[in-house]
Amino acid sequence: MKVVVVGIGLIGGSFAKDIRETHPKVCIEGIDANxxxxxxxxxxxxxxxxxxxxxxxxxxxxxxxxxxxxxxKELPIILDYVGEETVVIDAGSTKAQICKVVAEHPKRRNYLACHPIAGTEYSGPSAAISGLYNGKTNIICEVEQTAFKLQEKALALFEKLGMRIRYMNPDNHDKHIAYVSHLSHISSFMLGKTVIEKEKNERDIFDMAGSGFESTVRLAKSSPAMWAPIFEQNKANVLETLTEYINNLESFKKMMEDDDFDGLYEEMNNTNRIKQILNGIPLTKK
Amino acid sequence: MKVVVVGIGLIGGSFAKDIRETHPKVCIEGIDANxxxxxxxxxxxxxxxxxxxxxxxxxxxxxxxxxxxxxxKELPIILDYVGEETVVIDAGSTKAQICKVVAEHPKRRNYLACHPIAGTEYSGPSAAISGLYNGKTNIICEVEQTAFKLQEKALALFEKLGMRIRYMNPDNHDKHIAYVSHLSHISSFMLGKTVIEKEKNERDIFDMAGSGFESTVRLAKSSPAMWAPIFEQNKANVLETLTEYINNLESFKKMMEDDDFDGLYEEMNNTNRIKQILNGIPLTKK
Known part of the structure; x- marks a missing residue:
């Protein structure tokens, strides 16, 4: 088997690692602008x-x-070059525009639109880790647009890597992922920014930071080169979630200003049910 | 040695656990409204x-x-009851109002104002864990108001538990902690709320949630009974940080609306230096 990885960073590199482990005879080649x-x-x-x-x-x-x-930009060109038996899998965090740019491509049936929901806040080849995809969800969009034999080939690979498959249309994918992933990143980046701005004058503030702060700002370590394009491509959905988030923060602020601390208690108590919801996320069960 | 723990939940219970482990002959008694x-x-x-x-x-x-x-309300009453050799240590996440209510108390010198920066998102006696305080920062306020012998007794205890001590005045404590702890909780609670509201109609949205989401909403599992009072007592500082946070989110939103994705890249790139800052937080080194 010959595999080519285009973009050999955290995501591509982790695929390479796991594919090599599960397919000892594989030949893996790489393409990277860097x-x-x-x-x-x-x-x-x-x-x-x-x-x-x-x-x-x-x-x-x-x-x-x-x-x-x-x-x-590159996916249509990549499809131009591939052979009849090649399946092209992407790992993009947005799906609507990607599916759109190749919708009329003569080799559309060689492409399987994927979003493996896995990663860390690190980037580059050295960030690649074994088992990153094990037990993780892989969202596949427009599966019916991919040639049946190539679907099979990709699914066999995902199964070896231990991924759970979910099928979804690209618009729903982009809408939902804005809430559970893209908004988390903005929330974290802006939290980091707010605290760093303060810290400019008050050097020892971080001596007081605990694991709670660390957890909420973890995603602010993420790669801007990956995230600016995601916000660009999913602009409408992200703006919608961001507006709702800001409205909720404004209403929290208003309750504080009005000394409505019983109301705040209720708000937080209602949100506590995130516990049950998080227990339902497969990767948290580890 | 006789220790009395008033409020035997996550924080008080974890103190009890570690004190028993480090002082085998200790007698620990508890008081709890529940x-x-x-x-x-x-x-x-x-x-x-x-x-x-x-x-x-x-x-x-x-x-x-x-x-x-x-x-x-209770600290002045507790001080009324304690003996001359008793040191009263609190673990409150706010310090200014607490120090104020006992400032003129005849037994002020029996009290050491503390904020051990440690905890988890869980609560109650069953949430108590061993070693919670090991390597964690304990902020002590107005140390000079505590009798020297009682300071010594408390410090010996903290040392056995492995805590790092930092001295700070109550106003600075409350101001700084609003940024590195209280704001993180609001950010997380409102993120959880925003996503839960959406999820009411879209049940399978959480199937798409990954570890990034889990990390940013972790604090939304926290106890409202603990947090509503913190926001009440630290209202002015929390409102200031919350306003700055909302302003930063609004400016991020504006950049998106203006298609200024290079600007967003810069914002995120600047905030990436949170990596170095987090490396400086002692408890992340584990």
Missing amino acids: TSHIEEAIDLGLIDAATTYKGLADADVVIVAIPVTVLA | TSHIEEAIDLGLIDAATTYKGLADADVVIVAIPVTVLA
Whole structure:
């Protein structure tokens, strides 16, 4: 089996790791705009060699894990190069625009639109980890647009990596993911910003920070190169969730100003049911 | 040594656990408005017996771990009951009002104002865990108001529990902690609320939630009985931080509306330095 990974960072590199572990005879080649990433990925044993789009023709699987705005430009070109038996899988955190740009592509049936919901706040080839996808959800969109044999090939791979599959249409994907992922990142980035701005004058403030702060600002370590394009591509949905979030914060503030602390208690008490909801998230069961 | 724990939940119970482990001959008694908590704490071996305020007179150490509004009412009464050699330590997340209510108390010198920055999102006696305070920061306020011998007694105890001590005045404590702790909780509670409101109509949204969401909403599991009083007592500082946070979110939203994604990139890139800051938080080194 020959696999080509386009974009050999946290996501692409972790795919490479797990594919090598589950398919000992695989040959994995890499493509990355950043040549130092290629060298690093070879040194780390993530890929066997560098390649170019010309190397896509005889690939069995192509995994594309690049920022979503670049993906929207590159995916049609990648499809131009692939062979008849090649399945192209992406890992983009948005799906509507990506599906749109290839909707009329003559090789649309070689593409399977995916969003593996997995990652960490780190990036680059050295951030790649084994087992990242084990037990994680992989959202597949417009599955019926992919050739049946290529669906099978991709699903067999995901199964070996231990992923749970969910099918969804691209618009619903983008709408829902804005709430459970994109908004969390904004909330965290702006929390980090608010506290850093304060800290400029008050150096020892962080001596007082505990694990609660660490948990809420963890996502503020995330890669801007990945996230600015996500906010761009999912603008309408993200603006909607962000507006609702700000409204809720404003109403919390109003209750504080009105000394309605019983009301605040009720608000927090109602939100406590997030406990049950989080217990339902598969990856938290570990 | 005789220790009395007033409020035998996560914080008081974890103190009891560690004190028993480090002082095998200790006798620990408990006081709690909730009688089922007392029974549970005895069953769990956190305390040896229940007591009342009358039992405070011959206590060496009294640890008060109750919601801060209740603390403001009870602390003067507790001081009325304690003996000359008793040191009363609190664990309140706000310090200015607490220090104020006992400022003129004839037994002010028996009280050491503390805020151990440790905890989890769980509550009640069963949430008590060993080693909770090991390596954590304990902010002590107005240390000079406490009798020297009683300071020594408390510090010896904190040292055995592995705590780092920081001295601060109550107003600075309340101002700083609003940023690094209280705001995180509001951010998390309102994030949870925003997503739950959406989820009412869209049941499977949480199937898409990953570890990033889990991390940012973790604090939304926290006890409203603890947090409503904190927001009440630290109202002015919390309102200030909340206003700055909302302003930052509004400016992020404006940049999105203006399609200024390069600006968003810069914002996130600047905030990435939270990585270095978090590396400086002692408890993250574990």
